[in-house]
Amino acid sequence: MSEFYASVCAEHEFKINTHILQVLEETTAAEDVTLKLAGNNLLRRVQRLDDGDVLALSTCLRNNRCVTGLDVGYNNITDEGVGHLADFLQDGSALRSLDLTFNDIHTDGAEVLANSLQCNSTLLSLRLSGNKIGNRGAMHLARMLQVNTTLKELEVADCDLATQSVVALAIVLKSNKTLCSVDVSRPLLFSHQEEWATHFSQMLAVNGSLVELHLGKMGLTDTGMERLTQGLWLNRSLRYLDLRCNRVTRDGVRHLAAVLKQNPTLEIVDLSANRIEDEGAVCLSEAVAWPGCALRELSVISNNIRTEGLLSLAQAMTVNTTLDHMYIWGNRLEEPVCQAFRELIASGRLPPGNTDVSAYEVDGRVFLAEAFHSLRRRYDRTHSTMKGLHRPAAH
Numbered sequence: 521m522s523e524f525y526a527s528v529c530a531e532h533e534f535k536i537n538t539h540i541l542q543v544l545e546e547t548t549a550a551e552d553v554t555l556k557l558a559g560n561n562l563l564r565r566v567q568r569l570d571d572g573d574v575l576a577l578s579t580c581l582r583n584n585r586c587v588t589g590l591d592v593g594y595n596n597i598t599d600e601g602v603g604h605l606a607d608f609l610q611d612g613s614a615l616r617s618l619d620l621t622f623n624d625i626h627t628d629g630a631e632v633l634a635n636s637l638q639c640n641s642t643l644l645s646l647r648l649s650g651n652k653i654g655n656r657g658a659m660h661l662a663r664m665l666q667v668n669t670t671l672k673e674l675e676v677a678d679c680d681l682a683t684q685s686v687v688a689l690a691i692v693l694k695s696n697k698t699l700c701s702v703d704v705s706r707p708l709l710f711s712h713q714e715e716w717a718t719h720f721s722q723m724l725a726v727n728g729s730l731v732e733l734h735l736g737k738m739g740l741t742d743t744g745m746e747r748l749t750q751g752l753w754l755n756r757s758l759r760y761l762d763l764r765c766n767r768v769t770r771d772g773v774r775h776l777a778a779v780l781k782q783n784p785t786l787e788i789v790d791l792s793a794n795r796i797e798d799e800g801a802v803c804l805s806e807a808v809a810w811p812g813c814a815l816r817e818l819s820v821i822s823n824n825i826r827t828e829g830l831l832s833l834a835q836a837m838t839v840n841t842t843l844d845h846m847y848i849w850g851n852r853l854e855e856p857v858c859q860a861f862r863e864l865i866a867s868g869r870l871p872p873g874n875t876d877v878s879a880y881e882v883d884g885r886v887f888l889a890e891a892f893h894s895l896r897r898r899y900d901r902t903h904s905t906m907k908g909l910h911r912p913a914a915h
Contacts (some may be wrong), residue, residue: 521547521587525580534576539566554589554617559596568594571601578608585614593621593647599629606636615643621675622650630657634664637671645673649703658685665692665699673701677734681707683716690719694726701899703734705762717744724751724758732899734762736790745772752779752786759785760899764792764819770800777807784814790895792821792847801829808836808843815843819895821876822850827857834860837869845874849890853877858886 522544529536543557557577559568569577569592581587602625609615625633630653637643653661658681665671676689686707693699709716717740724730740748745768752758768776773796780786796804801820807813820833830848834857837843848861862879864870872878877888 521549521580521584525576528580529576532576532579534572537567537569537573537576540569540573540577549586551586552588553586554591555587556591557595558591558593558619560594560622568596569601570596571598571604574601575604578604581613582608582611588614589617589619590615591617591619593619593623593650595623597623597625599626599632602629603632606632609633609636609640609643613640613642617645617647617673618643619645619647620651621647625651625653627654627657627660629653631660634660637664638667640668641670643671646671647673647675648679649675649677649705650679652680654680655682655685659688662688662692665689665696669698672698674699675701675703675734677703677705677736679707683707683709683711686716687719690716690723693723693730697729700729701732702730703762705734705736705738707738709739714739714741714744714747717747721747721749721751724748725754727755728757730755730757732760732762733758736762736764736766738766740766740768740772742767742769742772742775746775749775749779752776752783755783756785760788761786762790763794764790766794768794768796768800770796770803772796773800773803777803780804780807780813780815781810782812784812787814788817788895788899789815790819791823792819792895793850794823796820796823796825796829798826798829801825802832805829805832805836808833809839813840813842815840817845817874817895818843819847820851821847821894825851827852827854830857831860834864837864844869844871845895846870847876847893847895849876853888855886858888861888862886 522541525541525544526536528534540557543555547553547555557569559566574597597620625648658676658679661676662685681704686704686709689702689704693702740763768791800823808815830851833846837846858879861870861877865872865875865879872891873893876891876893878891880887880889
C-alpha cells in the first residue's frame with residue numbers, strides 16, 4: 521500500500537505525508553486492517569493530516585477491501601476533507617469504522633457525511649466527538665438515522681449540540697433498531713426544563729437495541745434522573761449507562777437504585793463527579809446487595825462520600841458476587857474505609873486491576889493510594905450484540 525500511495529501522490533502531484541507513508545509501510549497485508557493515523561501519537565511526533573492528505577489517502581484506498589478501519593482523529597481535517605471521505609464512502613468503500621474525533625469539522629461537513637451514509641451499507645462505527653458540528657449538523661445526522669440501517673455506533677460528544685438536536689436523536693432512536701451505542705455527552709443545553717431527559721426516557725421504554733448510552737455533562741438533576749429512570753424500568757437492552765459529571769444527588773440516586781434492584785441487564789453505571797454523598801451511596805449499596813441486581817461495574821469517583829457510604833459499598837460487595845469493579849477515588853478515604861478496601865483487595869474479592877485504589881501501611885496505619893485504573897469507557901463489544909465491531913474496550 522505504501523508504494524501505491526507514493527504513486528498516487530506522484531500522479532496527482534500530492535505532497536507525500538511521512539506519517540501516512542510510515543504507517544502504510546508498517547501495515548502488513550491482511551483482512552480487516554485498521555489504519556491508525558491519529559495525530560496525537562504519544563510515542564513519536566507525527567505530521568498531522570490535512571484535507572489534501574485525506575484526498576490522497578481516499579484515492580489510494582478506493583477498491584481496497586482489506587482496510588476496514590480508519591482512525592484519523594486529532595488531525596487538521598476540515599469540511600473539505602470530509603467531502604473526500606464522503607465520496608469514498610459512497611464509492612464502494614469497505615470501511616466499517618471511521619474515527620474523526622477532534623478535527624475541524626463543522627455543520628457542512630456533518631451534512632455531507634450524513635448524506636453519504638444514507639446509502640452506505642458498510643460503516644458500523646462513526647466517531648465525531650470534539651468537532652463543532654453544532655445543532656444543524658446533528659440534525660442532519662438524525663435525519664440520516666431515519667434511513668440508515670447499518671450504523672451501530674455514533675459518538676457526537678462535545679459537538680455543540682443544542683436541545684433540538686439532542687431531542688431529535690432521542691426521537692429517532694425510538695424507531696432505529698440498529699444503533700447499539702450513542703454518546704451525546706456535553707451538549708450546549710441552556711434550558712433548565714430537562715426536556716431531553718423526558719425524550720430519552722420515552723426512547724428507553726421502547727428501544728430494544730441500545731446497549732450503551734453516554735449522557736455525561738448534561739446538567740442532569742434529580743428531576744431529570746426521575747424522568748430517565750421511568751424509561752429504564754421498562755428497558756431490557758441497556759448494559760452501560762454513563763451519567764458522569766452531572767448534578768445528581770441522593771434523591772436522584774434513590775430512583776436509580778430502585779431500578780437496579782429489578783433490572784436484569786444493566787451491568788455498568790458511571791456516576792463519577794456527581795453529588796450523591798453518604799445517603800446516596802447507602803441507597804446504591806442496598807441495590808447492589810439486592811438479589812436481582814445485575815451490576816458488575818460501578819464508579820462513584822468524586823461524590824463527597826464519607827466513611828458511612830463507602831463502608832456500606834464495601835459491605836455490599838461481600839454480599840453481591842457479581843459486582844467486581846469498584847472505583848472510589850476522590851472521596852473521603854478515612855482509615856476504616858482503607859481497612860475495608862484493603863481486605864476486599866487482599867481477599868481477591870476486588871482484584872487490584874478492577875479498582876482505582878491500592879492499600880499501603882505506615883506506622884501501623886492503613887492508607888489508600890490512587891491506582892491508575894478507571895471504569896472502561898466503552899462496553900466490551902465481544903460480549904454485546906454489536907457484531908462486527910471488535911475494537912477492545914479502553915480502560
